[in-house]
Amino acid sequence: MPRIVVDVMPKPEILDPQGKAIAGALPRIGLTGFAGVRQGKRFELTVDGEVTGEILEQARHAATTLLSNPVIEDVTRVEVIEEDGQ
Amino acid sequence: MPRIVVDVMPKPEILDPQGKAIAGALPRIGLTGFAGVRQGKRFELTVDGEVTGEILEQARHAATTLLSNPVIEDVTRVEVIEEDGQ
Amino acid sequence: MGGPQPVASNNDDSPLNGVTVGVVTFPGSLDDRDAVRAVRLAGGSAIHLWHGDHDLRNVDAVIIPGGFSYGDYLRAGAISRFAPLMEQITSAASGGADALPVLGICNGFQVLTEAHLLPGSMIKNNHLHFICRDQRLRVENAGTFWTSDYGQDEEIVIPLKNQDGQFVADNRTLDELEGEGRVVFRYVDGNPNGSRRDIAGISNAAGNVVGLMPHPEHAVEAGFGPDSSARGEVGVRGGTDGLGIFTSVLKKLVG
């Protein structure tokens, strides 16, 4: 079944305590190559049938109203993905 | 600065309570085009400088040891992204 | 059966006093001081262990307490698992018959699964809320280091409080746990979070490592525990059904 991916990330100017905790942990396990970490969400909406323009519009609407909190998060992607694609 | 994206999704056979709650909420706001929803995580690791093979290897290691728990989650992507890319 | 009665704090005469239990503190641990108090009320001695140390200080048993280590932002227990002290605990706990007894409570249980000392994992409660309530459990295996002071199938009431308390594992693992008697505690009178097969606590194969989601250390002192007990009427906040967890390990270690 085709899927629509919605990526949601904390706005760059907003504190991301989750990313901060991970960034603090990486060097402790010997991984020192990273300057920062942000943690966001990835949603996969499965579509029963074909992804019409209308359904993509529904996904965009869901992304901004339900899947993200526009005060602190940005929707960074709404996209149809191929089976097994990213 | 270049970023490495790590996507982590709940394993298909594991119940995803958050995805289920969203799937239940979508029709209530009139969005009936979706057969199911899964909620995963998206990490963006910023790299200070060039993304070498070694750093990508570090990211892969972080993905499987720290950023995901193999009992309940799959790492679905570890990839360098272009500035402003997905 | 009756169950153990509370013992005065730091009771010098207690034969259990020679047993020392270490309670690990991570950044973000919350119930560490409560676990220390519980061990002392059970008659044993307790010391605090620091996550960043490399030395178990010769303790006879270890408790990994509840809390939100590192904020639990990534996954509960995910970051704590890499603490230097966890390496010591992992190797000491994996030594077969005379391995170190380890108890993980709530966040501690999550740490033990992340460290692969116990199978399965915890995901968000099925209702997605934090829940704090007095919870009835059945002791399904009274043969572990941490449950031997209870009767087989005895019921107890202890507080439950968590947001990520839904125990999950694949069916093969679950069958294995059931088959080997490693389901140590089961929720009764309603599953509070959707845990598979009502599982509230499990052990490793040797029975020295036990993890459970509810909090026995909050039901050890009359006046500050739950409002009820599985053993009959108790006064206000009079439930002390959790004390047996701590007396179990002390008695077992004294032999």
Add this chain to the structure above:
Amino acid sequence: MTAETTRTFNIDTVANAEATPGHALPWAELGLKDNEYQRVEEILGRRPTGAELAMYSVMWSEHCSYKSSKVHLRQFGEKVTDAMKEHLLVGIGENAGVVDIGDGWAVTFKVESHNHPSFVEPYQGAATGVGGIVRDIISMGARPVAVMDPLRFGAIDHPDTARLVHGIVAGIGGYGNSLGLPNIGGEVVFDSVYQGNPLVNALAVGVLRHEDIRLANASGAGNRVVLFGARTGGDGIGGASVLASESFDSSKPSKRPAVQVGDPFAEKVLIECCLELFKASVVEGIQDLGAAGISCATSELASNGDGGMHVELTNVLLRDPSLTPGEILMSESQERMMAVVTPGNVADFEAIMDKWAVEYSWLGEVTDTGRLVIEWDGEKIVDVDPRTVAHEGPVYERPYHRPEWLDRVQADGFAADRPTDLRAAVLELMASPNMCSKDWVTDQYDRYVQGNTALAMPDDAGVVRVDEETGLGVAISTDANGRYSYLNPYEGARLALAEAYRNVATSGAEPLAVTDCLNFGSPEDPEVMWQFAETVRGLADACQELGVPVTGGNVSLYNQTGGIAIHPTPVVGVLGVFDDVARRTPSGWREDGQAVYLLGT
């Protein structure tokens, strides 16, 4: 940041301000009145720099200076007897009051509002509200031991209420639970008058030994000033419009957060590391960072101490490198503290920070100049007498008068026949949103953590043990009835105190001290101002009659939307003491066969 990477800005230095007296500043945009701006110029003897203007405008705001309420609040300090002061170790004016409860133990408690931020972003607003009040308690030298949350929402069936209720309750739980603080009580009230102005008040209580009391002052020239905890980001920058011109890159102004996100983990670590600092006696003075951030903390610390401080802002650790000096000065980023440390204790201080992996930066030192001087890379951007910023702000005697509509409202009676079916009537009452069980809220809060909770929901007062040896402990209840206060603010305040006092007394504790959060509409409306004046008069009178002092609290004004103010809502918290919490009395009947008495009138 270190000096090598210091960026350059278009900063308005003190020298520049002296050289360009005619330069126009947007003081009105920052909320300053004509006469207020003139006073700033008089105080400085020149025009303020942009950073100074931002500082004065925020520190002289209603929120920070209490300029409309101060003249009334004085009654809390005046209407007191010696007996009322007997147990007071620290009174009004510090971060929180401290009360002696015997055996060398003391408690500190305070209730504060986070109303507007919680309306904008319910989860984070409520969460950071808990964070803020807990830092007030830590900064007194105490270990926080419990929280409470008196809440008011709009109509239960209004579509926006669900967003607020669930977000706010989850936020309070999310932050408080993660700190390991038992939630021992609160209130949930629904009334359409709070529709656009929900009230999120948060109370915290802490415990300390007498000798551990820490005050927010900077004394001893040569002592070092340190900022520690979270890094500074662009959160809640007051006076932003005058600071915008500091950036050369005006074509592309960096985004500043619209709301603040709390990091309870960072705060939990801050609690533990502060307690270690206190135990090791390595801090002389300490202050939490709240509204107006570094500008508030430095001016208050300096003003309460020897009066002088020198700070270099390039030393501040940043989360967002695009911040300008003025923004760094004004940022309200959460989970930060400032302390004063003697040079001899610097190494011990750093060792404790390192143990807990808390970041810190040495900003400057205490001086004997009587001036607060703040520099950016050696260039002076602030040079003020800190008292004029922190304590000598404007004070208003705002006009007030009794509302004309009050007679009509008071005369409005309720006439109905006695219900024929009493059973149905009782059931209906019990099922009403304001009377029904609050388990759906309290089940989301941890009431067990720390193992000292002797009473919490559903009891009238929360009770926590302070000393395990003796059972010494405290009881707290918060109460308010906005409808009573609407009908008669003087009596409403007295009733709120009486109710909280009764709830504490019935738990078996001896009431000892009061904190209050006064939630009102706009003080510029003379009728609201009258409600406020009457409330304070009523509360001060009632405190005197009952013999309990107000030790601290908070005023939240401008809770109104579209010209309609909320009901006056004075949330009153009473703290009582037990010599042994084993004697506490729960509410409700728990056993059969007990006799029932009705006491009072």
